[in-house]
Amino acid sequence: MKTVKKILLPTSTAGSLPKPSWLATRETLWSDWKLHGQELIEGKHDALRVALQEQVSSGLDIVSDGEQTRQHFVTTFIEHLTGVDFENRKVVKIRDRYDASVPTVVGPVSREKSVFVEDAKFLRQQTKQPIKWALPGPMTMIDTLYDDYYKSRETLAWEFAKILNQEAKELEAAGVDIIQFDEPAFNVFFDDVNEWGIACLERAIEGLKCETAVHICYGYGIKANTDWKKTLGSQWRQYEQILPKLKNSNIDIISLECHNSRVPVDLLELIRGKKVMVGVIDVATNTIETPEEVANTLREALKYVDADKLYPCTNCGMAPLSRDVARGKLHALSAGAAIVRKELTN
Template identity: 65%
Template sequence: MEDGKARRRLKAIRTRGAAVLEQARRSIDIVSDGEQTRQHFENKQTVLIRDRYEASVPSVVGAVERKAPVFVEDAKFLRTLTDRQIKWTLPGPMTMVDTLHDGYYGSREKLAWEFATILNQKARELEAAGVDVIQFDEPAFNVFFDEVADWGVATLERACEGLKAETVAHICFGYGIKANNDWKATLGTQRRHYEKSFPLLQRSSIDTISLESHHSNVPLEVVELVRGKRVMLGAIDVANQQIETSEEVAETLRKALEYVDADKLIPSTNCGMAPFPRNVALAKLNALSAGAAVLREELVGAQV
């Protein structure tokens, strides 16, 4: 058993090192380990996720508590692999509530506040371990609009409380899996969901807003609603294996500059590329980097 754990640990270390190396080769400025250390649970129930698809998820059977750090050593290891900025992603309070079975609290809001406090403890430890950017994933913000206004943004701010690291609210329409793609196909030619959450986030303490853009049917003018914030703009399509050209990426970024200042625009993959084959994911990273370089040269040239 111990030998098996050691082998798995060694494999994880090698894989994470490879992920960082591949990002560095492509001049990615903000590096992550690809969420390879996320934990899974044994006590599970099947629930409906975001009113869209069923999944086997952890079950809350008593008061939630945090017994020990989970990611600190992994974050410290990631810090040793690169001198670039490093980012760590955590699920936001609302999305945590929506991706588990509650057999104890009976209140999504109450449980979200409990998780927000625990997430804040985790985030402070990650910051102390050298993490520069802490991202909270909240795809549930694009579904449960009333709850976002009532307590979603407030619990997210609680999770970020007191942090000096850059904080990011990541709101997407989900990975490129069939259930998400089928749902997105029902949303019409314009997905204006961000109009519900962005005004609230613009007034919040969150530093940076992350959203879908390229091939998403999200009208870019919604970015104006978070004017003043830093914006991580999804400049590749994570739901399609077709590889973007550098010019396609650059054009997506150019259009965004009408609504966000250049020094606050961060070209991004938006959501994760876990469903993709490795060669596709790496090719899309190439396109992201090359497209950003095209726009950067244009902006520098315009200043000369």
């Protein structure tokens, strides 16, 4: 198995970075594109270059496209599939949290051609650093649709898992080092996760030789998510429901939210032995962490995660933040990791 292990405590983001104002509305999650046609293609590539440069200049070790080529972390993938009608929309409750107008599954879902592979090839051409690419996970995909065809969450999830596996294999062939599946739904539907959700995720990674990750957080710093967090009490123990089974899964890396959250850090003991992307940057605030704050979160995590398996990361994506704030947080992430890296090697 290919391993990204060139440095102790390799840093990365969970996914999205803010888009430049000439591409989409500033500090707005899932904004419409401001460009069209060939201009949009070129604009996305320019934005990808900028996002890459932000990561490199901040000192990150594992880089990504910053999701500059995606409008939405789930539906942009679904837009490229057959069997889904984006004109026929229904209102559903996303992750039992907030209502959203979503497309409808009207027939067999399939992937006629790759979705992100050309963008991944473009990113691969821009850098020699390890690259990570994010895909939506099967359970989060089914939670972002109205199913009027299969009428079974599990059946549709298995279909998406097969499609994701096709995409993932092509991303691997394009030179992606880590393929990450975003599964915020894992923090909500615990019974389904343990009964078939993790198995679906393992179907999505079947046959891959690159490293694989699953990102399970408490969401972007939007009001619907922050309001939900206020209802979760003094301790957020959702991870306790799913980590034991994830530990025994074929997924290489588990990406979790930690900093400024009420997640008891000792829950990480449940996955000791796994590689863990520990969220040390709070994406729900404009306050920029100090390097020492980042270092403190890492020191706590190191009580439960072996140093050679700890990947400092952000709690979630940073698309809704200003570019200045996101840049400051990236620098803090890198500087905080450097502090602890020095402590571990002295």
